[in-house]
Amino acid sequence: xxxxxxxxxxxVKDIPDNATIMLGGFGLCGIPENCIAALIRKGVKGLxxxxxxxxxxxxxxxxxxxxxQVKKMISSYVGENAEFERQLLSGELEVELIPQGTLATRCMxxxxxxxAFYTPAGVGTEVAEGKEVRVFNGKEYxxxxxxxxxxxxxxxxxxxxxxxxxxxxTARNFNPLMAMAGKITIAEVEILVEVGELDPNEIHxxxxxxxxIFQGEKYEKRIEQRTVRKx
Amino acid sequence: MALxxxxxxxxxxxxxxxxxxxxxxxxxxxxxxxxxxxxxNVVLQSENGLLGMGPFPLEHEVxxxxxxxxxxxxxxxxxxxxxxxxxxxxxIRSQRIDLTVLGAMEVSEEGDIANWKIPGKMVKGMGGAMDxxxxxxxxxxxxxxxxxxxxxxxxxxxTLPLTGKRCIRKVVTELGYYEIKDGAFHLIExxxxxTVDEVKAKTAGKLxxxxxxxxxxx
Numbered sequence: 001x002x003x004x005x006x007x008x009x010x011x012v013k014d015i016p017d018n019a020t021i022m023l024g025g026f027g028l029c030g031i032p033e034n035c036i037a038a039l040i041r042k043g044v045k046g047l048x049x050x051x052x053x054x055x056x057x058x059x060x061x062x063x064x065x066x067x068x069q070v071k072k073m074i075s076s077y078v079g080e081n082a083e084f085e086r087q088l089l090s091g092e093l094e095v096e097l098i099p100q101g102t103l104a105t106r107c108m109x110x111x112x113x114x115x116a117f118y119t120p121a122g123v124g125t126e127v128a129e130g131k132e133v134r135v136f137n138g139k140e141y142x143x144x145x146x147x148x149x150x151x152x153x154x155x156x157x158x159x160x161x162x163x164x165x166x167x168x169x170t171a172r173n174f175n176p177l178m179a180m181a182g183k184i185t186i187a188e189v190e191i192l193v194e195v196g197e198l199d200p201n202e203i204h205x206x207x208x209x210x211x212x213i214f215q216g217e218k219y220e221k222r223i224e225q226r227t228v229r230k231x
Numbered sequence: 232m233a234l235x236x237x238x239x240x241x242x243x244x245x246x247x248x249x250x251x252x253x254x255x256x257x258x259x260x261x262x263x264x265x266x267x268x269x270x271x272n273v274v275l276q277s278e279n280g281l282l283g284m285g286p287f288p289l290e291h292e293v294x295x296x297x298x299x300x301x302x303x304x305x306x307x308x309x310x311x312x313x314x315x316x317x318x319x320x321x322x323i324r325s326q327r328i329d330l331t332v333l334g335a336m337e338v339s340e341e342g343d344i345a346n347w348k349i350p351g352k353m354v355k356g357m358g359g360a361m362d363x364x365x366x367x368x369x370x371x372x373x374x375x376x377x378x379x380x381x382x383x384x385x386x387x388x389x390t391l392p393l394t395g396k397r398c399i400r401k402v403v404t405e406l407g408y409y410e411i412k413d414g415a416f417h418l419i420e421x422x423x424x425x426t427v428d429e430v431k432a433k434t435a436g437k438l439x440x441x442x443x444x445x446x447x448x449x
Contacts, residue, residue, distance in 0.1 A: 026302075026316070028295075029295065029302070075356060079356070080302075097357060099357055099361035100278065100320065101317075101324065102362065104315070104317040104319070105317055107317070108317040123395075123396065124396030125361065127357075157296075169313055171296040172313055173280050173316050175315070177317050222295070223293070223295050223298075223304060225298075226293065228287055228290050228304065231290075
């Protein structure tokens, strides 16, 4: 089993205009930097992006907003991005804001093959508009649906050529959920090894969920809020 | 004197108990971590996927792969664990979190909370706040009692889009500690040097002064 592709450009080359794509990461932590750069080089347009955040003005998904490649963002939190807020308030960009736990579970359920589920987040708020409400044990819940995404693009720390993935620290976040949820899943990793070099006990995403894998380069791993304490 | 933000956090820290798993929101809530009593075992959850959050790193410890939900660099502690975002909200929805502290723009006398959107002006999103308020069993709101325009944030009804309905029972501001029940804010503790008249002037919602009103101890 060999799922490797040479680079990010090869990995994303068949993503068409108007595709729905999932992008892993929380803030700028654990984002697929190489694939985002490749999507910008490719110039694909009209994308619907499912991602917890929208990057910052000059990094992450923020770069794709600048080039107007994104038609719609589906996220839970989009602060820290002035261009995003401008496009949103002017109506150029469509945005669907979703509670973070609901966003995560909608990814997870897609990967688990379960079409819908009930969750209490958003009951009695504008998030509940148009959604079925059902009472379980005296408490109200909203019906939410699994996402459908044409592509999931995730970033892992280590991977092997069969697509098995291991994440590192809080860079895990949405990545393993999205890896299971895309019709086609693309994984970029910092370290790509031969099959057999990873300990099966330590694998977070089994290779069955991954269609393409490559070793990314020049990871910047930008820090949004560098905060240190004095010795 | 009204409390400082640090003192609001200090008061909330008195709600901590040994063995608690705690989720702290961004802003004043984050400061609560500075007042965990020595020797008390409290585990901080960061909803982006870390249980057992440690202090901010020393310069040489900074790791871009280890951040908190406010996107700040952070450290782990012995016994920490990492997990994905769905599991993280599983901890929240299944009520494993003993105490949740979050900020707010408005709280109503019915216990409604608004903290994610100002239509036409500010749209940042709810992040994990809606999940937290819908499921957490013990929530404390930490906030200033008035907005920058000097208007009360303790209201009969929220005017901003809601984050959750009838979910808030405790609020700590620079003026006092309130419990919300029977459609009113019950002033239980008043900040040292603050008068009941000042509290009344800055509370737009229904206010009940507790029979057992006491001065807040920090």
